[in-house]
Amino acid sequence: MTPPAAADPVVRAEDVAVSFVGRDATVNAVNGVSFTLDPGEVLCILGESGSGKSVTLRALMRLLPSRRARLSGRIEIAGLDVMAMSDRALADLRGTEVGMIFQEPMVAFDPVYTVGRQITETIVRHEGVSREQARRRALDLLDRVRIPSPERRLRAYPHELSGGMRQRAMIALALSCQPSLLLADEPTTALDATVQIQILLLLRELQRELGMAVIFVTHDVGVAVEIADRIAVMYGGRFVETGPVREIMGNPRHPYTQGLLASTVHSASRGQALEAIPGSPPDMTRLPPGCAFAPRCRFAEPRCETPPPPVQLSPQHMVRCIRAG
DSSP: OOOOOOOOOOOEEEEEEEEESSSSEEEEEEEEEEEETTTOEEEEEEOOTTHHHHHHHHHHOOOOTTTEEHHHHHETTTEGGGGGOOHHHHHHBBBTEEEESSSSSSHHHHSOOOOOHHHHHHHHHHHHOOOHHHHHHHHHHHHHTTTTSSHHTTTTTTTSSSSHHHHHHHHHHHTTTEEEEEEESTTTTOOOOHHHHHHHHHHHHHHHHHHHHEEEEOOOOHHHHHHHEEEEETTTTEEEEEEHHHHHHHHHOSHHHHHHHHOOOOGGGSSOOOOOOOOOOOOOSSOOOSOGGGOOOOTOOOOSSSSOOOOOOOOOEEEEEEOOO
C-alpha cells in the first residue's frame, strides 16, 4: 500500500533578506533566512531584541515600508508566490489565509471604532457575508477567546478594555476568517505573568482546535518552550540553530543558544548566579564578515572570520557553527 503523500508546507521561505536603506547607512536586518512550516506546526523564532525576528515576520506578508525596505528571496504561503502578488492580492491574502497578532493591540486597533465593528468589518470584507452574520460570528469569537460579557465588549472601544482583554480581542480579530497560518509578534510582551500564561494556553488550545500553523516571535525562552513544536534561534539576521524544542532545550549546540539558556531563570538555577552573555548585539549596519556572534563567543577562533555553513546534526536539527562539524 502506498503511504499518503505528505502535505505541502504552509510556508516556504528561501534566502529571504531585508535591508533598510537610510541616508547615512544601510541596516541589514535579515540576511538569508530559509525555512518551511508544515500545516498545524508551531515555529518559534527566538532571539534578542534587534536580531531580525519581527522584520522576518513582517517580510512574510510584505508589511515593510516600500520606500526604505529592500526585500529579496522567495516566499510562498499556501503555494502562492507572495513576492509576485499585487497589492490587491496581498490584501485578500491578509486576514483570510493569514492572520496576524501584533505586539501592541492598542496600536493595531483603530481607537475611534468599537472592537465589534472592526472584527465585523473584517469578516464582511473578506467573506462577503451580511453584517448580521458577521456580528454573530464576532460575538462567537469573543466568547471563544473567553472575554466575559462578550455582547458588552463588542460595543466597547479599545481603550475601554484592559491589556489582557485587548490582546484576546486581537486574537479574535486575527482568527475572524479562519486562517491556515497565524503570525504572532511577541503578543504577550506587555502583559503581566499571570495574564501571559493565560494567553499562551489560549493560543495553544485554539491552534490545536483549528489546526493552524503558527509562527511565534519572542525573546523569552520560557514562552518558546511553552508554545513551540520547533525553535529557530536568530542572531544577526540569520537562523543560527533550528530544531525540535526538545532537542534545542536538551542539546543546544550553538554558543549563542547555550548563552540564552544559561542566562534564563528557572527552578534549577535558584541560588546560582546567571551567566550573562558578554558584549552587545552586533551593529546591523556593520556586521562582521564571518560569524556575527564571534565577537561575543568564548570559543571564537580565526576560522570564525569565514561565514559558517549550516551543519545538519539530524534531519531536523541544524546549527551554523564550525564547532558543530
